[in-house]
Amino acid sequence: MGLDMAYDTDDIAGAVTEIIAEQALVDPSEVSPGSTLAELGLDSLGLVECIFGIEERFGITVPFNANTPDQPEFDISSVGAIISEVEKLVARQAA
Amino acid sequence: MRRVVITGAGTLNPLGHDVRATYAAMQAGRCAIDRLSCRDVDRLMVQIGAEIRDFDPLLHFGRGQLGLLDRFTQIALVSARQAMGQAGLEVDEALSLRAGVVLGTAGGGNTTVDDNYRTVFEDGKNRVHPLVVPRLMHNAATSHVSMEFGLKGPGLTISTACASANHAMGHALMLIRAGLADVMLTGGSEAMLCFGGLKAWEGLRVMARDTCRPFSRDRSGMVQGEGGAVFVFEEYDHARARGAEILAEVAGFGMSADAGDIVAPEPDGPVRAMRAALADAGLTPAALGYVNAHGTGTAANDRIEAEALGRVLGAGLADLPVSSTKSMHGHLIGGTSAVELLACLMALREGVIAPTVNFTQADPACPVDAVPNAAREARVDVAMSNAFAFGGLNAVLVLRRV
Numbered sequence: 001m002g003l004d005m006a007y008d009t010d011d012i013a014g015a016v017t018e019i020i021a022e023q024a025l026v027d028p029s030e031v032s033p034g035s036t037l038a039e040l041g042l043d044s045l046g047l048v049e050c051i052f053g054i055e056e057r058f059g060i061t062v063p064f065n066a067n068t069p070d071q072p073e074f075d076i077s078s079v080g081a082i083i084s085e086v087e088k089l090v091a092r093q094a095a
Numbered sequence: 096m097r098r099v100v101i102t103g104a105g106t107l108n109p110l111g112h113d114v115r116a117t118y119a120a121m122q123a124g125r126c127a128i129d130r131l132s133c134r135d136v137d138r139l140m141v142q143i144g145a146e147i148r149d150f151d152p153l154l155h156f157g158r159g160q161l162g163l164l165d166r167f168t169q170i171a172l173v174s175a176r177q178a179m180g181q182a183g184l185e186v187d188e189a190l191s192l193r194a195g196v197v198l199g200t201a202g203g204g205n206t207t208v209d210d211n212y213r214t215v216f217e218d219g220k221n222r223v224h225p226l227v228v229p230r231l232m233h234n235a236a237t238s239h240v241s242m243e244f245g246l247k248g249p250g251l252t253i254s255t256a257c258a259s260a261n262h263a264m265g266h267a268l269m270l271i272r273a274g275l276a277d278v279m280l281t282g283g284s285e286a287m288l289c290f291g292g293l294k295a296w297e298g299l300r301v302m303a304r305d306t307c308r309p310f311s312r313d314r315s316g317m318v319q320g321e322g323g324a325v326f327v328f329e330e331y332d333h334a335r336a337r338g339a340e341i342l343a344e345v346a347g348f349g350m351s352a353d354a355g356d357i358v359a360p361e362p363d364g365p366v367r368a369m370r371a372a373l374a375d376a377g378l379t380p381a382a383l384g385y386v387n388a389h390g391t392g393t394a395a396n397d398r399i400e401a402e403a404l405g406r407v408l409g410a411g412l413a414d415l416p417v418s419s420t421k422s423m424h425g426h427l428i429g430g431t432s433a434v435e436l437l438a439c440l441m442a443l444r445e446g447v448i449a450p451t452v453n454f455t456q457a458d459p460a461c462p463v464d465a466v467p468n469a470a471r472e473a474r475v476d477v478a479m480s481n482a483f484a485f486g487g488l489n490a491v492l493v494l495r496r497v
Contacts, residue, residue, distance in 0.1 A: 044395075045358055048300050061140075066300045067316040067394040 012058075012090060013083045019053040020079055033080030040079075047076065054082075060089045098331035099271045100497060101342040101440070102184075105177025107170045107284075108322030108434045109145035109424045113177055117434070118441050121449040122470045126423050128306050128318050135290045141302040144288050145320030145425030163226055164239065165204035166286035166321070170430070171236035172243060174325035175280055179244060182327040182339060184278065186245050195248035195276045196241045197267045198325070199259030199283030201429030202292060203252075204231030209289040240280055240325070248276045257389070258482035259283050259429035260323070261490035264436065265348035267328045268492075277330045282433035284323025293319060299358070301393050307426070309390035309419035309451050310397050310465040312458035317391040320425025324433035343443050346477070346495040347376025353487025360396055360483060365389075365403035368489035372479065373407075376493040380408050383415055384475035385442040387435045388463075389483045390419020390451065391426055400481065401461040416473065418451045418466040432482040436492065439478035443496045448473050 013033075021028040024040040031040065037047055044066055051064050062085075063073040075081040106113060109127035110120035120127070127145040136142055152161055152169050164172070186194060207230040211223045229235060234252040241250045249270050253263040260283025267281035287293070296302055296319055303316035334341055349371025353364035373380060389400055397419075405412050420438045427434055438449040447470050454467035476496045483489045 043356075043359065045356075048298075051300070052298070064300055065302075065304075065315060067303070067314065067392075 009087055012087050015057055016054060016083045016086050017079065019057065020050050023050050023053070031079055033078065033083065035079045037076065054086055058086065058090050060093050062089065097272050097274065099268050099328050099345045100331050100334050101326050101345060102329045102334050102339040103178035103180070103182030103327030104324065104342060104437065104440060105174040105181070106322070106324035106434060106437060107147060107150065107173045108324065108427065109147055109320050112150065114437060117437055118445065121420060121423060121438060121441060122447050124423070124450045124452045124469055126306065126452050127320070128425055131288060131293070133289055133293065139290070139293055139297060141293065141297050141304055143304065143306070143318055144293070145318060146288055147322055163230060165207045165230045165235060167200055167202070167204060167284045168236040168239050170284040170286060170323045171198055171325060172239055174282065174284065174323055175240045175243070178280065178325045178327045182329070184327065190278065191245045191247045193248055193276055194246040194278040195270065196237045196246055196250050196280045197253060197263045197270065198237045198240065198281065199253045199255070199263035199429050199433070200233055200236060200285055201254055201256045201259050202285060202287040203233035204235060205287035205292045206289045207231040209291040212291065236284055244280070246280065254429065255488045255490070256484035256486055257426065257428055257431060258484035258488050258490040260431065260433035261480065261482035261492055262350065264326065264328070264345070264433070264492055265350060265490055268345045268348050271328060271330050277333045279328045280325055281328050282323060282325035283430040285428040285430035286321045287428065288319060288321045303392060306453045307392040307422045308453040308455065309388065309392040309422050310401070310458060310461040310463055311454045312456040314392045314394065314397065316393050317421070318425045320427045322424065322427050322434060323430030324437055326436070341497045343440055343494045344497045345492065347372045347378065347493035348491070349375055350490045353489070355487050358485055360399040362399050362403040362406060364487055364489045365400060365481065365483050366406045368491045369403065369407045369479065369481065372491040372493045376495065378477060378493065381411055382477045383479055384473065385439065385448050385478040386415060386417040387438045387478065387480045388417050388419045389481040390421055392419070392421060396483070398460045400483065401463050404463060412463060415464065416448045416466045416471065417463040418449055420449050422452045422454070432480060432490070436480050436494070439480050439494050442473070442475040442478050443494060446472055446474055448475065
């Protein structure tokens with residue numbers, strides 16, 4: 001079942017990439033770990049939708065507030081940074 | 096042109112159950128933001144808000160009538176009674192045809208919707224109370240106010256999210272100017288501090304978890320509140336002829352649409368609305384003595400609003416007090432600009448400017464004199480009240496001392 005399933009890191013990276021690509025209206029192959037959300041054309045609303053998609057997919061709660069530009073609790077500086085934050089949250093959830 | 100003045104004011108909001116108590120709280124810089132008490136609050140990520148405390152509807156309404164009144168309507172009726180009491184209007188047959196109501200609300204009977212969805216979806220019942228529809232409809236407050244006072248002229252409700260009350264009051268002004276009415280009860284109310292109403296806002300990720308700190312560098316978002324205010328707008332000669340006490344002149348109104356983003360603010364629309372309101376009042380920006388800001392406490396709003404004010408005021412912005420009373424009463428969504436107009440009236444009539452509380456540190460991106468933390472005495476002849484809604488719909492009112 002969804003919440004009990006153990007994700008390996010490839011699954012997480014792939015799923016996060018898919019969610020971001022869907023919001024950015026691009027093919028997942030165009031999204032690399034080094035991509036920034038701005039480069040992908042995602043605005044703040046798109047970002048909030050990505051976070052929602054990630055939470056729903058992994059059954060986690062992402063500590064994200066759109067008012068805090070540097071997001072000390074959840075690094076959104078690149079796709080790779082987001083993947084790594086999600087991996088941490090999923091690991092914490094499983095622990 | 097027919098001039099329009101305010102001859103009565105009433106309110107029910109987290110800072111007080113009438114205008115006097117609200118002024119006292121604003122002058123003391125009291126913050127009404129606290130832990131929420133709604134059902135299932137433990138399932139909310141954001142558990143703070145500004146509630147109206149110690150309000151017993153049964154002291155104001157009979158049990159039979161109360162079944163028809165969502166909380167947003169109760170707030171409007173209580174406020175309207177105070178305003179009519181102060182105005183001292185005798186509504187005879189002739190006046191009843193020349194008097195109307197225009198109120199603002201964003202969520203209407205949101206609590207009624209929430210309660211009845213719970214009944215059918217969560218409790219699995221297949222029957223709801225027969226009067227759900229007349230309770231939840233957005234025009235319920237307007238209709239009940241018109242019924243209570245026998246106001247048979249224009250009646251309508253305006254819903255433009257966080258600018259609803261300002262849009263409503265601006266339209267009341269225009270209706271009287273246009274000769275369609277001599278008296279309008281106007282303002283707005285909101286009551287969506289229920290699980291669904293709060294959960295929807297939570298989803299936007301713009302809510303603060305500590306408190307509301309408009310224009311402060313460490314601000315972390317908005318905080319929801321509930322409440323409203325209602326005013327008696329009256330044609331100037333009509334008010335003078337009956338010897339009414341005039342609280343202020345509603346001198347100007349301006350509105351605009353960003354036609355940009357559904358949530359992200361931008362300065363152009365607010366600049367045009369402020370300039371339009373000043374032009375409508377026949378005033379220059381230099382005449383302003385106080386601005387009640389929209390000042391939600393979100394990173395984006397406060398920065399953009401400061402930029403817009405800078406474009407309108409130029410160098411004059413440095414010397415102009417600009418406070419956000421949302422720091423005290425929270426964001427009352429569709430009713431917020433009605434309560435905020437009280438801060439403008441207080442500045443004009445009592446010579447006291449309400450502060451922006453919870454302010455810790457100036458933000459270089461918001462170069463305004465936010466009147467941090469303590470009320471300030473000042474003679475104010477002209478005050479402006481800003482409201483900039485989601486959807487990019489902007490409404491600005493200008494009040495002038497008479």
